Amino acid sequence: MKEKGRFLKKYRGNECLNCGVPLDIIDRYCHNCGQLNTTKKLSFRDFFDEFFASIFSYDSRLRHTMIALLFNPGKISKDFVEGKRVKYANPFRFYLSVSIIFFIINGLFIDFDKFTSNIGKDAKVGKEALNEIEKSFVANDSIKEKISSQISETNGISESDKEIIKNAILATDSIPFSAFGKKEPKEVIYYTQAQIDSISFFSRPFKLWKMYDDYYEKTKETLTFKALADLKHDETRINKYVYKRVKKTNDLNDNYGRELLEFIFNKLPFIIFFFLPFFALAIWFLYIRRTFTYMEHMVFTFHTQTMFFILIGLAILVNQIAGTTTVTGIAILIFLFYLYKAMRKFYNQGRLKTIVKFMLVNVLFFILAGIGSAFTIAGSVFIF
Structure with missing residues (x-):
C-alpha cells in the first residue's frame, strides 16, 4: 500500500504520542496501544483520507466475508474455527448487522394495515x-x-x-x-377486594381476568384507575396489570392483532438472535461424536443464518421490483442447497451422512421454531 499524508516515514516519531512507549522509524503503529505513529498535524485532507481509508479497510474485510459466504459454502466457518480470522468480519456482529438491515428492508414493504384489513374483511364476511x-x-x-x-x-x-x-x-x-357461533350467556362472579385477597396467588389472575373482561365488555371503560374505583378494588400491581391486559386483548380483537404483529416484528432480530444458540445446541447433539466445540457450532449457525437473511432480503427486493412473489420460494430452495453444501464442507462428512443430518437439522429447526414462536407470541401478549 502506497504511503501518503500522515503515514509518510518523515512524520514518524521516536515515541508514541498517546502512551509514551519508545518507537522506531519502522514502526507504523504503536505496538503497545495501536495508535498511528505520526507527528504531523491533522489537516482537513488528512481527516477525510483517514475517514475513507477506514471505510475501505472495513470493506476489505466485508468483501472477503461476502465472497466466502456467498460462493464457498462452509469455507468461512471452517477458516474461522481454524484461526484464519483477520480477513473476515466477526460472525456475531456481522449477523446482527445483516439481520437488522434485513428487517429494515422487510419492514419497508410490509403493509400491516392491508394485512389486518384483509383479516377484518374475512372476519366480517364470517360474522355476516x-x-x-x-x-x-x-x-x-x-x-x-x-x-x-x-x-x-x-x-x-x-x-x-x-x-x-x-x-x-x-x-x-x-x-x-x-x-x-352463538354465544351462550356466561355467568361471571364479581369479587370484592377482600375476596380477591383471599384467592391464591396463582389462581387470582384468572379470576380477575374473567371479571375485568366482563366489566370492560359492558362499560368499555379505558381508564384503569376509574374501572378499579367503580369495582371498589385497590390499585394494586396485579389488579392494574390484569385490567390493562384485558384492554389490550380487546384492542387486538378490534384491530385484528395489528399492534401485536408490529410489536413481534420489531423484536424479531433479537428474538432470533437468542433463539439461535438453542439451534446450535441441537446441532451439537447431532454431531456429538465429532471434535467440534459448542462455540464452533455457533459460528457455523450464525454464518448460515446470515446467508439466509441475505438471500431472502435480495428476494424481497427483486419481488418488489418485478412485482412477483415467486423469487422468495426460489431463494429458499437455493438456501437449502447452500446449507447442505456448507454442512458437507464444514463437518467434512460423506454425502449420505450429510443428507441424513441435513434432513434432521431441518426437522429440528422447525420443531424449535414452533416452540420458539409459541413462547414468543405468549410472551408478547404479556409484555407488549
Missing part, C-alpha cells in the same frame, strides 16, 4: 354468514309449524313421504346454536 344462519334458525319454529299444518291438510301425500318430511323437520332441532 353467522348472522344469516342465526336468523334462519329464529324463523325455524314458524317454518316448522307451517309445514306441519300443510302436511295435516294434504291428502295427496303418502304416509311414507309425510314421515320423511317430519324426520327432516325434527333433524333441525338436533343442530346446536353454538355450532354456528
Whole structure:
C-alpha cells in the first residue's frame, strides 16, 4: 500500500504520542496501544483520507466475508474455527448487522394495515354468514309449524313421504346454536377486594381476568384507575396489570392483532438472535461424536443464518421490483442447497451422512421454531 499524508516515514516519531512507549522509524503503529505513529498535524485532507481509508479497510474485510459466504459454502466457518480470522468480519456482529438491515428492508414493504384489513374483511364476511344462519334458525319454529299444518291438510301425500318430511323437520332441532357461533350467556362472579385477597396467588389472575373482561365488555371503560374505583378494588400491581391486559386483548380483537404483529416484528432480530444458540445446541447433539466445540457450532449457525437473511432480503427486493412473489420460494430452495453444501464442507462428512443430518437439522429447526414462536407470541401478549 502506497504511503501518503500522515503515514509518510518523515512524520514518524521516536515515541508514541498517546502512551509514551519508545518507537522506531519502522514502526507504523504503536505496538503497545495501536495508535498511528505520526507527528504531523491533522489537516482537513488528512481527516477525510483517514475517514475513507477506514471505510475501505472495513470493506476489505466485508468483501472477503461476502465472497466466502456467498460462493464457498462452509469455507468461512471452517477458516474461522481454524484461526484464519483477520480477513473476515466477526460472525456475531456481522449477523446482527445483516439481520437488522434485513428487517429494515422487510419492514419497508410490509403493509400491516392491508394485512389486518384483509383479516377484518374475512372476519366480517364470517360474522355476516353467522348472522344469516342465526336468523334462519329464529324463523325455524314458524317454518316448522307451517309445514306441519300443510302436511295435516294434504291428502295427496303418502304416509311414507309425510314421515320423511317430519324426520327432516325434527333433524333441525338436533343442530346446536353454538355450532354456528352463538354465544351462550356466561355467568361471571364479581369479587370484592377482600375476596380477591383471599384467592391464591396463582389462581387470582384468572379470576380477575374473567371479571375485568366482563366489566370492560359492558362499560368499555379505558381508564384503569376509574374501572378499579367503580369495582371498589385497590390499585394494586396485579389488579392494574390484569385490567390493562384485558384492554389490550380487546384492542387486538378490534384491530385484528395489528399492534401485536408490529410489536413481534420489531423484536424479531433479537428474538432470533437468542433463539439461535438453542439451534446450535441441537446441532451439537447431532454431531456429538465429532471434535467440534459448542462455540464452533455457533459460528457455523450464525454464518448460515446470515446467508439466509441475505438471500431472502435480495428476494424481497427483486419481488418488489418485478412485482412477483415467486423469487422468495426460489431463494429458499437455493438456501437449502447452500446449507447442505456448507454442512458437507464444514463437518467434512460423506454425502449420505450429510443428507441424513441435513434432513434432521431441518426437522429440528422447525420443531424449535414452533416452540420458539409459541413462547414468543405468549410472551408478547404479556409484555407488549
